[in-house]
Amino acid sequence: DGGITQSPKYLFRKEGQNVTLSCEQNLNHDAMYWYRQDPGQGLRLIYYSQIVNDFQKGDIAEGYSVSREKKESFPLTVTSAQKNPTAFYLCASKGLHEQYFGPGTRLTVT
């Protein structure tokens, strides 16, 4: 089945630790995106990548980093510099017009 996978579904980390969220797609899409969603809020763009080895900062990139070494993969690292990392993280890829989303990772940092 074609789609986007994100792992793990729930992630717990201690403050001060970096953590990497996985996002893989087998839809052969060039563009991929990372969003953050806080409770009761809409989606805010963290980073996006139009092609391999290229990515751009979104509205809230501070404290996050990404890489795009393969077309299928777009991992997001939440660094210790991110002041409030507890949130729901959604990865997406873009087809002809619309975005397709993964199931999300719920990150809790204590």
Add this chain to the structure above:
Amino acid sequence: AQKITQTQPGMFVQEKEAVTLDCTYDTSDQSYGLFWYKQPSSGEMIFLIYQGSYDEQNATEGRYSLNFQKARKSANLVISASQLGDSAMYFCAMREGTNYGQNFVFGPGTRLSVLP
């Protein structure tokens, strides 16, 4: 300034009735796309419908239709014959820019509750 405005934080509708969820947008681009997504309590974002800025006809997908009024910059979602499974958050989104370097911006969402 907000690029996507959804003025209804919450809406209630009786099962089998139609409901309209409001969305207004702000852009100076001539070419743009408008989208609606559904987010159930499980969290996944489900694509519902797309409208291109140059499309003259309103988009329809099954029970979903998009009421596109370009001059008013509005893109309201109409759900006909509501079902209990339609209870969810609904997000309006816009894609600005050319085919490369596109960015999507989302509204704050409307929580729809369908009553039996």
